[in-house]
Amino acid sequence: MKAGDLRDLARGDVQLSALGMGCSQLGGLYRAMQQQQARALMDEAWSLGLRYFDTAPFYGYTLSERRVGAALSARPRNQFVLSTKAGRLLLPDPTVQPGDDGWAEPLPFRPHYDYSFDGIMRSFEDSQQRLGFAQIDVLYVHDIGRMTHGDANVELWKQLTEGGGFRALDALRSEGQVKAIGLGVNEWQVVHDAMQETQIDVTLLAGRYTLLEQECLSPFLDDCVRHGNAIVVGGVFNSGVLAGNGKFNYGDAPAAVVSRVHRLAEVCREYEVPLPAAALQFPLAHPAIVSCVVGARSVEQLRQNVAWFEQALPAGLWQALKSNGLIADAAPVPEGVQ
Template identity: 70%
Template sequence: MRALPRSGLQLTALGLGCSQLGGLYRPMSFADATALVEAAWSVGLRYFDTAPYYGYTLSERRVGHALATRERDAFTLSSKAGRLMRPDASVRPGDDGWAEPLAFRPVFDYSYGGIMRSYEDSQQRLGNPRIDILYVHDIGVMTHGERHTHYWDQLVAGGGFRALAELRASGEVRAIGLGVNEWEVAADAMNEAALDAILLAGRYTLLEQTALEPLLDVCARVGTAIVVGGVFNSGVLAGNGRFNYADAPAEVVEKVRRLSELCERFAVPLPAAALQFPFAHPAVVSCVVGARSIAQLQQNIVWLEQRVPASFWAALSNEGLIAANAPVPEEGA
């Protein structure tokens, strides 16, 4: 268990990311989704992250059902706000990558009212009045392009950040933050609100450390926790050839090849190195990983517990495969 510095809220070092429970790219049955959460619980995971967007509300419903009989103080639950889910009969399998989405269409709304409505809707879908961490989901240029300024204004001038602050001040949520794929908008948000945590997907990994100095080092100084998502960069570090939800470009493939060669030299599985690397940074409190099956979940735990020699981490740095100032794990840590 690790604590968020500002709130003291406890997270397990490994959390279960629940996008697959919403059928990301492939369908997952209700029974398999429930069994996956049960398996995660049985091996000690107590942090579960979901969002309204995952499966167009499907993930939240399944997570809520799977955790319904658990003592509420025994786990930490996060969800997200920024999209309102509106009934829409035109939704079809495959929309936005969801294999079996429910008939609700996401509509972006980061305003005061939008954040509050999203939070209340999530409570009902989860069947649980308590959401421990509420993240603003997918704000940024990567998601919104030329509309980013419009939605950013909803957060800042339109009261979105104020809604989050009120929910925290009232005790309805224990922590607030951002759940994003780009570090730049997280850095901007820290100038607008006192964030407890940032769920950063794909930008601080074995493959890329672009967020190191401009974000993670600042977070360590001010007490904003980093929850790392996307440790495998959409899967390219676990062998599926995808990066940022698309086929990996040539320069990424080449760097993965060099990382793989180094791993082979030290008999270290590349995914094990990828999963363990972010934990060395003092701002990082947890990594959330998804899983399509119990076997995949168990494999992630094996990789997390794999012994990686200090000489491997030293070679990684010496050969310029990570940023020179990136901290590396201590052997046995």
Template identity: 60%
Template sequence: MHVTELRPLPRRALSLSSLGLGCAQLGGLYQAVSEAEALAIVDTAWELGIRYFDTAPYYGYTLSEHRLGAALRGRPRDSYTISTKVGRLMLPDPGVRPGDSGWARPLPFRPHFDYSYDGIKRSHEDSLQRLGMDRVDILYVHDIGRVTHGARHAHYWEQLVQGGGFRALTQLRDEGSVGAIGLGVNEWEVVAEAIDVCDLDCALLAGRYTLLEQASLAPLLDVCAERGIGIVIGGPFNSGILAGNRKFNYEEAPAEIVARVDAIAAVCAAAGAPIQAAALQFPMAHPAVVSCIPGAQSPAQLRQNAAWFAQPLPAALWQALARDGLIDRRAPLPPGA
């Protein structure tokens, strides 16, 4: 697996490095990252050949966008791909405190959901200002879904479908302000709904097609492969449980998840393969997948992720996981398996 391999979005003239950088940590997710270390993380990504960077207004309450834009400034604009997100307007709020929503040192802005036509347009313009760029390559609708919004989901979905949110996205793409449009979500079901009501190019799916869970395989990923809709894999470690901690979906993992991960880890250990390497490489085998974007809290962690991503793994590992029912037997396996 090559970090620098470029994979095209089938519907658009865009390519993403197979390993990208998720930039939530630049916004201080759970622990603070200094300005200098944020710059060093992006510099290290560039040195490693990573050319796809994903951010969002929500990350650090605009901090990630500011830092990523500053870190990329001066590099040839056509030499990398950048994505950000819409769906939240960030409004000034002096009441923001360290630790709000898991951000260690957020900037003094409070997120307000808005998926309407005007909300999408304003969010896009605000992101360009923070990034210091005249365009982003991919614009994702952030965190739409029934699990995310509960009883408010119908209201926000209506903003997208009837209130012009999807229309704003397609206009931005058609006029050339963005190169591609999609959803950036933790719920695969809403992607399956959205691709039937809007001509999406891609989706950033966080935590829902991983070494640990493949429920999205037949209902979504196989359909996306058939229709040329690219999938970016976010959260490949399922909030960290596949990387050695006990977090799952941003919370303490339930006992049944811990037991399943322990079983996967035992098969990996028997094959002499780090479970982290298996977690980064497994989703890349699906033909719909164009990139995997783990985050990193330090240059050293990013280098380790890149080493795991490129580490040769034995074909017997994938065969054993499928045989033991630890991965879906229908799932495409990495080359050589």
């Protein structure tokens, strides 16, 4: 499989490259990124065949959207897919400090949650202006769910269901301002709930279908296939633990996770396969999955991700992982080379 291979959503006139560029790093996540470095990353992603770019107002407090829009402005608009998110309004605030919410150099705009009809519409219009495009291909509802909001999620969910948030998404889609709608979240349960409320075209699901986690296989991914909710997987390294940085779900990896990663790595070494290569390729075997988005801090890291993604892996690796109880028996696996 090549990074630039195009894959169709079940609904909507949208084709995503098999590997997409996640643009949170362009907003300076944890470490500052200079403008020229951000532009070089976007240009290199294009040269490597990536044609799907995902950003959000929250990333760098609008910084990522501005950089993504500027980098794509000279590209033919019909040759790439762009997604952003709604659910937070970024309002001017001079008290914003470096390090707020993990952004090294955030712009002076403070996020405020708003999933209502008016909130979704204003967020979309603000993103149009920052990105510089009248049409945005995919709009995700960002970070709804208990993992982000805890008990406060009850009232925020009502903004979507009773306050018109889902209705706003439907209106934007029916008017052609976006081609597809969905959720961009870290938990599959809230996506399952949303599928009962409105017709979702695509979901960006981070960290929940990986070499470490396959709990969502059934009934969730089965239902996604049946109902045409295509899944873009993010967080395939589970915040980095599968790439060697010791982080899991944005924090230090617990001992049980570290132990499991070591066992995965041992099997991969037996087949002379880098663990990150297996982590990148595994999710795409599921029929619900259309694309995988990864971020990068440097051109070299981006090139490495593409090399891992395109590396030919032996079929025996996947069977060995199953026989060792390291991935679910029901999980589809890549065909691999014999």
